[in-house]
Amino acid sequence: MTTIDYNERIPNNVNLSGDRRLQRALEQWQPKFVDWWCEMGPVEYQDADVFLRTAVSVDRDGWAQFDYVKMPDYRWGIFLSDPEPDRRISFGDDKGQPVWQEVPGEHRSDLRRLIVVQGDTEPASVEQQRHLCRTAPSLYDLRNLFQVNVEEGRHLWAMVYLLHGFFGRDGRDEADAMLQRHSGDTDNPRILGAFNEQTPDWLSFYFFTYFTDRDGKYQLASLAESSFDPLARTCDFMLKEEAHHMFVGATGIGRVAQRTVELMKEHDTDDVHPYGGINIDTLQRYLNFHYSVSLDLFGAETSTNAANYFAAGLKGRFQETKRDDDHQLHGDNRTILTVEGGRVVEHEVNSLAAINATLRDDYSADCAIGLERWNRTLAAVGAELKLPHVGFHRAVGQFRDVHLDPEGHVIDQATWDANEARWLPTEEDRAHVASLMVPVTEAGKMAGWIAPPAQGIGGRPVDMAYVRT
Ligand SMILES: [Fe+2]
Ligand SMILES: [Fe+2]
Numbered sequence: 001m002t003t004i005d006y007n008e009r010i011p012n013n014v015n016l017s018g019d020r021r022l023q024r025a026l027e028q029w030q031p032k033f034v035d036w037w038c039e040m041g042p043v044e045y046q047d048a049d050v051f052l053r054t055a056v057s058v059d060r061d062g063w064a065q066f067d068y069v070k071m072p073d074y075r076w077g078i079f080l081s082d083p084e085p086d087r088r089i090s091f092g093d094d095k096g097q098p099v100w101q102e103v104p105g106e107h108r109s110d111l112r113r114l115i116v117v118q119g120d121t122e123p124a125s126v127e128q129q130r131h132l133c134r135t136a137p138s139l140y141d142l143r144n145l146f147q148v149n150v151e152e153g154r155h156l157w158a159m160v161y162l163l164h165g166f167f168g169r170d171g172r173d174e175a176d177a178m179l180q181r182h183s184g185d186t187d188n189p190r191i192l193g194a195f196n197e198q199t200p201d202w203l204s205f206y207f208f209t210y211f212t213d214r215d216g217k218y219q220l221a222s223l224a225e226s227s228f229d230p231l232a233r234t235c236d237f238m239l240k241e242e243a244h245h246m247f248v249g250a251t252g253i254g255r256v257a258q259r260t261v262e263l264m265k266e267h268d269t270d271d272v273h274p275y276g277g278i279n280i281d282t283l284q285r286y287l288n289f290h291y292s293v294s295l296d297l298f299g300a301e302t303s304t305n306a307a308n309y310f311a312a313g314l315k316g317r318f319q320e321t322k323r324d325d326d327h328q329l330h331g332d333n334r335t336i337l338t339v340e341g342g343r344v345v346e347h348e349v350n351s352l353a354a355i356n357a358t359l360r361d362d363y364s365a366d367c368a369i370g371l372e373r374w375n376r377t378l379a380a381v382g383a384e385l386k387l388p389h390v391g392f393h394r395a396v397g398q399f400r401d402v403h404l405d406p407e408g409h410v411i412d413q414a415t416w417d418a419n420e421a422r423w424l425p426t427e428e429d430r431a432h433v434a435s436l437m438v439p440v441t442e443a444g445k446m447a448g449w450i451a452p453p454a455q456g457i458g459g460r461p462v463d464m465a466y467v468r469t
Pocket of ligand 2: 152213216242245
């Protein structure tokens, strides 16, 4: 057997070379990961040189090193944010106690579950996006897709490190299962429903990275508060990379909106489909779809599991330590939205039970920020995009059994049926978007449905050959 210098091969700050047991576990998992990448990762360009960012340390210069690499040779590293000296548990029933460096026996299965559910989404999104490389609107975008993909791969490494490092035999089994479940597989699907849908086109990809990667941000941010310190530090570092994924979505949609506005002005019409653009009402329908399915990822508004995870100190709220309350919430109430007598009403519940609703509210407020930016572009033609009501098109929680219109009015089935094609992407929308998905592989050239980005990557010009075959 050839020996690989894992300290070199897997950049890390967890002293891999000093932990024989962990090193051996990862040595056995690594080739399975690379096989998975080659089989389930991007369907093309595996031999291409891609201008990628690699993290080789957590400090300012080390976490973003740019160079051309072939994706299967990417150095998927294991990084935890630097420890906070004397860190204390910041919420839940053990608030004020020292954080845990090992997994407490009584929380072992819950922590493993949280790590597995989070970890499973990472390779799932790579699988969902594997065909997009055939239709990228530019080399700049192609490179961004691959950057997101390799970093989701690194996020899987991050979770697998925790499983191998802290959960013994069942951790190793769970790490193997991460590579055996596949997005959309009928026999062995990914754990969460939204991660079994395909990402069929680049408009979906931008909305996915804007809305669904942002769900990831909020899940990671609440795990970054965890009393299990290695999990907290792992998630904290992942958040740095997640920011780029949401940037890809926010700027992607912004560029589509900009191009739409240009075509509307040039041809003096709202209907730019004949001119190879994407109409604003089509954008709104895609937005409605991706926002509503991403809201479902937060789970039901009230949840005993979420309350237990919080009380036990496993998973906190977004920016837990910056919140102005007792961080235990036993006596605290808040309102959630529900439907009563055909109307949306507020209903008071215990805050501890409503942890999911609180995280989801923070998420929604964050989603609204990007819309403001897109709407500054769309204002030039007197148009705007809006977030639909949180009860619109939901499959989970208080609104799962009713229909709401995007403004939040409860409507009957007939009204829904009569209007669904105005509110959610139609076959026609999808066919039109699909017709625009023609690859553009010449450096500096852009597909006609999207404007060029304002800037290149890592200080390089927009027209650089970000992917070289
Ligand atoms: Fe991720
Ligand atoms: Fe992501």
